[in-house]
Every structure is written in C-alpha cells, then in structure tokens.
Amino acid sequence: MIGVVQCVVLDCPEPRALATFYQGVLGGEVDRPDPRWSVDDDWATLHVEGGPVLCFQRVAEYVAPEWPDPRRPQQFHLDVGVEDLGVARAEVLRLGGTSLDDSHEAWSVFADPAGHPFCLVRE
Template identity: 55%
Template sequence: MAYAKLGAVVLDCPDPRALAGFYAEVVGGTVETDPGGSDWVDLKVPGGQTLAFQAAPGHVPPKWPAPDHPQQFHLDLEVADLDAAEKRVLALGATPLDTADRSRTWRVYADPSGHPFCLCAC
C-alpha cells in the first residue's frame, strides 16, 4: 500500500512567476503566488497535477540531447493539433529542440527557462 501522495511536480527556474505564466498559457489553470515571497509559485491545473516553480539562483538549464548528461526529466503535454500547439508555444517563448521530423506524433521544445517538454498528439 502506498504511504505517500504526489503533491506537486516542481521545476527549478530563475523566475517562478514568469515560468508559471508560460505554463498557465499552455495548459490552463490558476497561478498562485506564495504570500511570503516570490520564491515559490503554484500552477493549479483543474483536474490535473499541480505544477510548482521554485526560484533557483544560478539555474543552469538541462541540455537536450546530451548523451553524456541525460535530460533526467521532461513534461509530455497532450495536444489535439501539433501544428497549432507548436505555433502557440513558440509565440509564448518556447524554443524548438527536435521538431524536424513532421511525421512523428511528438515534438520536443524547451520552455523559457530551458526545461525540455514534448507536445504529443498520441
């Protein structure tokens, strides 16, 4: 029997409020800031998992692809239309990482803080 419950998925970043705003535009939800300061921001996604963003001074984004240092973590975001979703995330500040093969059902991007994520029409 499980003895713990997943509370949130937390992404370290240089600007928690800005990164929470990026993901709020992509997946929806409500951005909630910590009343004690701006080092922690929650994104409450209706019917989904909470994403949290924590200030990390000196944040260095992961490298993708990097066979000698794997990305370790990424988000898969399900979308109905890859092309439309791609246009939207690029307009919001995402960077394409692996989008050349347009026949695949997924494409890889980096969010504005450099975390890899995939748009998936799977």
C-alpha cells in the first residue's frame, strides 16, 4: 500500500456553491478547518460522516461533462495521502503510473495507466 484516499476532488466553476449543494445532499460541514489544506475562493471542502472528504476546485473556463458523451467526460481526481512523497512517487512509477508534475515540494500529479490524473499529497 502506498497511501490512503485523502479526498476526492471535483472540478467546478464555483467551489463553495457546489460544496453547499452537496452538503444539502449528504450533510456534513463545509470548509471545516483541516491542517491538510486551506480553503479560499478556489478551493472548498465538505467533511461527511463515514466517507472521504469531498473537495471542490475552481477551474477557469470550466466545461461541464455531458453524460454519456465521451467527448465531455466526468471530471474529478483522487488525492492520496502519503507519509514519504519520494518513496510513493517511485512506487507509483513502478506500478505503471506516469508523472505529470513533480515540481512541488508537498504534492505530485500522476496519471494512472488509463490516463486519469491523481495526486500524491504529503500528510
């Protein structure tokens, strides 16, 4: 095991509004203080009982998916919390992942073998 799911991140045009929508659906607390990240106009969170944290990330010029049109696919990614980012990076590459951005000290972006992006985030 490399790490644990830290959160699920959904791209959107208005992070806090979408977090509030999902709060109405799932309950939970919007933008609860959490040492793993900070919230601002571009990032909102929803902590729910019994599940991973949902995070909402502003994307400039957001284009919504159109189900089931594969030309406009679903848009989200996993953040995987890891203790040792260097070890986790190496293991993901060994398993067949592709590095997309490893220029940050606290996190790296990878693609899985099918091309889906995910992040390794130092806990």
